[in-house]
């Protein structure tokens with residue numbers, strides 16, 4: 001290598017953005033990123049990346065990074081040492097625990113941080129503060145999908161890998177927009193369509209990019225997916241197209257479930273969903289004729305009052321047609337953040353220890369009590385939604401949140417902000433002074449992925465290691481080090497030298513990760529959990545058995561819940577979601593020059609029909625009002641949306657256009673995931689031109 005090349009470091013990392021989990025090399029010199037270099041060995045993406053993975057890294061060296069702890073003094077924040085900040089947190093949290101009880105504290109974890117950090121955070125909440133009030137942002141997205149899968153197939157994760165999706169004869173995408181939200185995965189589908197004539201059905205309110213390419217795009221009425229899916233399932237039985245051998249040998253509860261489908265006739269489905277009988281029969285026929293079918297879904301399914309039930313209905317359809325346990329089949333809830341799967345896997349959930357073991361189970365709890373040498377709380381804790389309500393009610397007094405922009409991404413944020421103001425003591429740990437940090441009493445500066453090492457778990461349940469590229473900026477610290485120092489300030493005796501030791505402890509305690517070790521994850525190696533003691537992993541689940549003690553799956557009867565209605569004056573339906581270039585609310589991508597050049601501002605998608613009726617055009621300024629708040633936004637007239645349905649990307653400029661000023665506090669009845677996708681608004685025109 002030349003002298004010049006000698007000074008270039010090449011470090012393997014895993015993308016910090018979406019759940020596809022692309023890995024690549026970062027070529028760097030001093031603190032400069034020279035380029036992102038994909039490698040053929042990368043298990044999820046090979047040589048592909050999307051615009052965010054390739055160009056979305058400027059935030060790491062942004063001048064806006066937090067570099068030192070801050071403590072609130074009246075209305076301002078003053079710089080503090082780590083010792084001052086952590087001592088204050090220990091004093092306040094132990095004080096709240098003493099005075100108001102252990103459940104007066106709430107802990108919100110980060111799906112952008114590592115498995116090891118999430119493991120230590122739930123350990124901090126459970127073992128140092130004796131509360132199960134710990135949760136992560138899957139509460140805002142895919143918890144209903146996990147719950148639906150736990151009911152039916154017993155494991156709350158994707159059944160196979162991205163490769164399995166590519167190998168399917170038919171892919172059905174429901175309420176998801178992979179071209180923008182999971183770009184590299186969408187590329188795999190597009191390629192399979194060309195290479196082996198894979199068929200594609202997209203069910204979505206919006207004619208997104210994948211819908212445009214689909215063999216079949218259906219547009220159900222908002223919030224009615226459960227109905228058409230159940231009608232197609234009933235039709236399968238009626239035609240004798242169910243996989244009776246599979247059902248007989250591997251599935252429980254078949255007869256009872258079959259009876260529960262009685263009401264889901266094609267006529268009923270047509271009336272509720274607006275999808276014609278012929279279209280429903282066409283969908284059933286395509287699934288019947290394909291040897292292998294995968295179903296992919298995301299927030300369009302889960303963020304509803306019946307989000308868990310619709311996810312259950314999807315798993316039911318796959319079971320009835322025998323589409324589990326072989327290549328090219330299965331259920332794929334597409335995980336949003338890079339480590340939203342891992343955050344839940346490693347125990348930042350109010351009802352589960354790492355590996356989805358229930359906290360109420362005495363035997364399991366004792367295993368943790370022995371290992372940690374403390375008594376642990378027996379009852380499940382509050383989830384994020386319940387914690388905000390408990391703050392508002394005055395029961396929760398202190399909160400610790402890291403790597404989560406809850407003040408913008410929770411639903412009904414005007415209400416959430418009001419709750420935050422009531423907290424006695426609020427700790428926010430982030431890489432930037434976020435909107436949420438404005439409500440904090442102490443702000444701690446954390447290190448992003450490029451400044452630490454650890455593992456992330458992608459949507460395929462694939463655990464991948466990444467390595468440190470830079471030293472932490474200024475006085476920043478990796479999140480795991482901060483948790484350890486705080487635990488020790490509160491009287492614990494933790495002495496992890498590195499994230500590898502944290503993973504060793506998790507592997508010892510959680511059977512799902514028994515064989516996971518840093519040694520087995522070196523460089524481009526990866527493991528899809530569960531991983532047994534010998535290191536055997538399961539990229540494809542259910543080949544032999546489902547995740548229940550008897551090894552059989554369970555059909556689970558569900559009924560349709562009518563979507564929430566805001567009232568007649570709110571005459572337009574507002575949908576929301578991601579943009580390709582910006583990630584979520586945009587706190588990282590908005591600090592990237594190239595990305596801001598491409599996609600600076602969110603806009604409101606309006607149909608041609610509605611634009612004509614209201615006499616507005618692209619560029620007009622409108623105000624949207626819901627019962628919960630107002631936003632002003634500019635219009636984009638497009639044929640992606642139809643009739644009275646609007647679409648607003650969720651990335652926000654500060655809070656001015658934050659879509660969550662409009663969303664309500666209603667939620668999925670089973671998991672409390674907000675019903676972000678069931679929103680009605682009215683629209684006033686402010687400027688026509």
Ligand code: SF4
Nearest residue numbers: 015017018022050053
């Ligand atoms: Fe990163 Fe997702 Fe893009 Fe891959 S597809 S580069 S994981 S944002």
